[in-house]
Amino acid sequence: MTLELIVRNYNYSSWSMRAGVLLRAFVPDFRERMVHFVGFDATSQFKAEMREISPTATVPALCDHARTDSTGRPLVVWDTLAIVEYIAEYCAHSPVWPRDAIARAQARSLCAEMHSEFGHLRARCPMNIGPDLGQQGAILWRDHQGLRHDVARIDAAWCDLWDRYKGPFLCGDFGAIDAYFSPVV
Ligand SMILES: N[C@@H](CCC(=O)N[C@@H](CS)C(=O)NCC(=O)O)C(=O)O
Numbered sequence: 072m073t074l075e076l077i078v079r080n081y082n083y084s085s086w087s088m089r090a091g092v093l094l095r096a097f098v099p100d101f102r103e104r105m106v107h108f109v110g111f112d113a114t115s116q117f118k119a120e121m122r123e124i125s126p127t128a129t130v131p132a133l134c135d136h137a138r139t140d141s142t143g144r145p146l147v148v149w150d151t152l153a154i155v156e157y158i159a160e161y162c163a164h165s166p167v168w169p170r171d172a173i174a175r176a177q178a179r180s181l182c183a184e185m186h187s188e189f190g191h192l193r194a195r196c197p198m199n200i201g202p203d204l205g206q207q208g209a210i211l212w213r214d215h216q217g218l219r220h221d222v223a224r225i226d227a228a229w230c231d232l233w234d235r236y237k238g239p240f241l242c243g244d245f246g247a248i249d250a251y252f253s254p255v256v
Contacts, residue, residue, distance in 0.1 A: 073137035074161070075102040075145075076154075077121070079130045083108070085198040085254035090131035090154045093250035097162045106130060125149040133157060152186055155247045169242045178241070178248040181228055185251050189225070191217030198254055225255060 076094055078087035094101045108117045121128035125147055133154045138146040148157045159167035169175045195211050195218045211218055229241060229252075236243040241252065 072098075072100040072102060073135055074098055075104060075134040075136060077104045077106060077124055077130055077132045077134065079106060079108050079117075082200045083198050084130055086129070086151050087131045088198070088254045089151050089250050090133065092253045093155060093158055093167070093247060096245055096250065097158055097165050097167055151251075152182065155182065155250075159247070166244055167247050169244070169246060174236065174242040177232065178246060181232075181241075181248055182251045184228075185255075189221045191215060192221040192225075192255075225252075 074094070076090055078084060078091055081088045081091055091103065094103075106117055106120050109115055110117065112118070118128050121130065121132070124134070125132040127149050129149065131151060131154060133148040135146045135148070135157075140146050148154050155167065169178055195215055196208070232241045232248075240246065240249045242248055
């Protein structure tokens with residue numbers, strides 16, 4: 072297998088989780104490398120290691136060891152949305168995006184929205200899957216109208232897709248949009 076996904080611990084990295092969930096579903100024999108994480112500051116071991124791999128020094132990064140870039144190094148895809156598109160081409164016969172054009176447009180729109188919007192949710196609820204944070208969540212919910220607004224928007228989008236496609240996943244079969252919202256769940 073030529074694909075290697077470089078990630079941080081999925082418990083704490085929503086972007087890593089999105090790419091990891093997608094590859095587990097569509098490229099079961101990909102390799103996974105977890106970069107040791109102690110902090111994001113410029114001098115951290117994490118940033119030093121990631122700078123060797125990706126121009127943005129962020130996770131996830133996808134290396135395709137079967138292809139090289141103009142410097143002769145393995146091809147790197149360094150943004151989650153670009154990784155989704157790369158996997159969609161790599162698995163051209165699997166429905167990473169829905170086959171139906173309308174569903175595909177909706178799935179792409181929502182993934183893009185997750186990429187660029189929901190600032191309150193992202194700022195108030197950073198990824199931490201392990202502990203039960205119900206009490207902290209209740210306080211955030213009470214105090215932050217913007218957070219309630221973001222969650223209401225996601226709820227409305229999911230309900231709309233559920234009404235249209237009747238599940239079992241957001242646009243029918245499992246695809247990129249489900250991987251994209253897996254950390255939100
Ligand atoms: N737009 C990027 C965001 C990736 C991102 O922010 N990853 C975080 C971990 S979840 C990271 O590596 N941050 C390191 C930093 O900001 O220095 C993507 O979609 O992949």
